[in-house]
Amino acid sequence: MIWYEIAYVAGVTHALNAVADGLRLPLDFSPSSRLPVLPLIEPGDAPPEVKATFDEIMTFYAMDRAPAVFRWMARDAGFFHNYWAATREAFTDRKLPRLMKEILALAASLTAKSDYGVDFHLREVRRLGLSERGLMEAIEVVQCFNTVTKIADALQLQPDFDPRPGSR
Amino acid sequence: MEIVRVPEVHEFSPEDQKFLEAGKAWFKIDFVPKMGRVLRVIPEFGRTYGRASRRAMTDGALSRAQKELIAATVSAINVCEY
Numbered sequence: 001m002i003w004y005e006i007a008y009v010a011g012v013t014h015a016l017n018a019v020a021d022g023l024r025l026p027l028d029f030s031p032s033s034r035l036p037v038l039p040l041i042e043p044g045d046a047p048p049e050v051k052a053t054f055d056e057i058m059t060f061y062a063m064d065r066a067p068a069v070f071r072w073m074a075r076d077a078g079f080f081h082n083y084w085a086a087t088r089e090a091f092t093d094r095k096l097p098r099l100m101k102e103i104l105a106l107a108a109s110l111t112a113k114s115d116y117g118v119d120f121h122l123r124e125v126r127r128l129g130l131s132e133r134g135l136m137e138a139i140e141v142v143q144c145f146n147t148v149t150k151i152a153d154a155l156q157l158q159p160d161f162d163p164r165p166g167s168r
Numbered sequence: 169m170e171i172v173r174v175p176e177v178h179e180f181s182p183e184d185q186k187f188l189e190a191g192k193a194w195f196k197i198d199f200v201p202k203m204g205r206v207l208r209v210i211p212e213f214g215r216t217y218g219r220a221s222r223r224a225m226t227d228g229a230l231s232r233a234q235k236e237l238i239a240a241t242v243s244a245i246n247v248c249e250y
Contacts, residue, residue, distance in 0.1 A: 002237075003240075006237060006240060006241060006244070007244070009241070010241050010244045010245060014245060096237075100234060100237065103230075103234070103238060104237060104238060104241045107238045107241045107242055107245075108241050108242075108244075108245045111241075111242045111245040111246060112245055131229050133228065133229040134228075134229035134230050137224065137228050137229055137230045137235070138230060138235075138238055140220075140223075140224035141224050141225065141230075141235045141238045141239055141242075142238060142242055143224075144220065144221045144224045144225070144239075145238070145239040145242040145243060146242055146246065147217070147221075148203055148207075148221075149242060149243055149246040149248035149250070150246070151203070151206065151207070152203060152206075152248055152249075152250035153246070153248060153250075155170060155171055155172050155206060156169060156170050156171050157170055157174070157202050157203065157206065157250040158169075158170060158202075158249070158250065159249060159250055160199070160201045160202055160203075160250075161197075
């Protein structure tokens with residue numbers, strides 16, 4: 001189950017980052033001069049059912065404003081409600097606790113060079129209690145594994161073994 | 169298809185062979201991974217990278233298991249088959 005949880009976090013994070021950076025959405029926690037190339041919904045203009053979901057998202061992330069990526073997404077209420085619900089479930093405590101999932105999302109964002117994702121998940125890991133020492137360690141691992149994955153790709157190394165359980 | 173011939177363990181210096189063999193215990197496997205051998209082809213690179221990497225992956229504020237999950241996520245985002 002743990003591998004599914006990692007995969008869901010990686011997939012949702014990568015998708016949200018792709019949309020947020022692609023649309024040049026402003027960062028949620030750092031000063032940003034980015035201007036969105038498509039309009040976002042202002043919370044005051046949102047219909048009641050969208051506003052209720054914004055409230056849930058703000059509670060989940062302890063924010064006083066819904067993240068920009070969800071304000072974009074809310075332009076299609078049906079998609080927004082379901083994608084947010086999937087996002088919430090991907091980041092909910094299961095085998096992996098929420099903090100660990102946010103650390104993985106930060107690793108995914110750093111690796112994909114996502115300004116939006118790094119800003120968002122850096123704030124989340126700190127808010128959820130990761131120490132500065134833990135943060136440094138996580139970033140060192142990201143750096144080391146970006147090193148070896150690129151070396152492996154450059155040399156087109158084939159896997160040493162089948163990673164499935166029970167295989168060598 | 170690999171674009172280089174990955175050296176066998178016996179082709180490395182005794183010092184590097186010792187490090188590579190120690191990697192089996194670190195990863196709890198009975199063979200020396202290709203990556204370990206590839207990194208040591210230029211020993212001045214491999215030894216220093218190896219020390220940095222070992223330090224990064226040791227239990228600290230984050231456990232080694234947590235660090236392996238981070239590594240798996242990086243590999244997934246980079247779509248690294250290896």
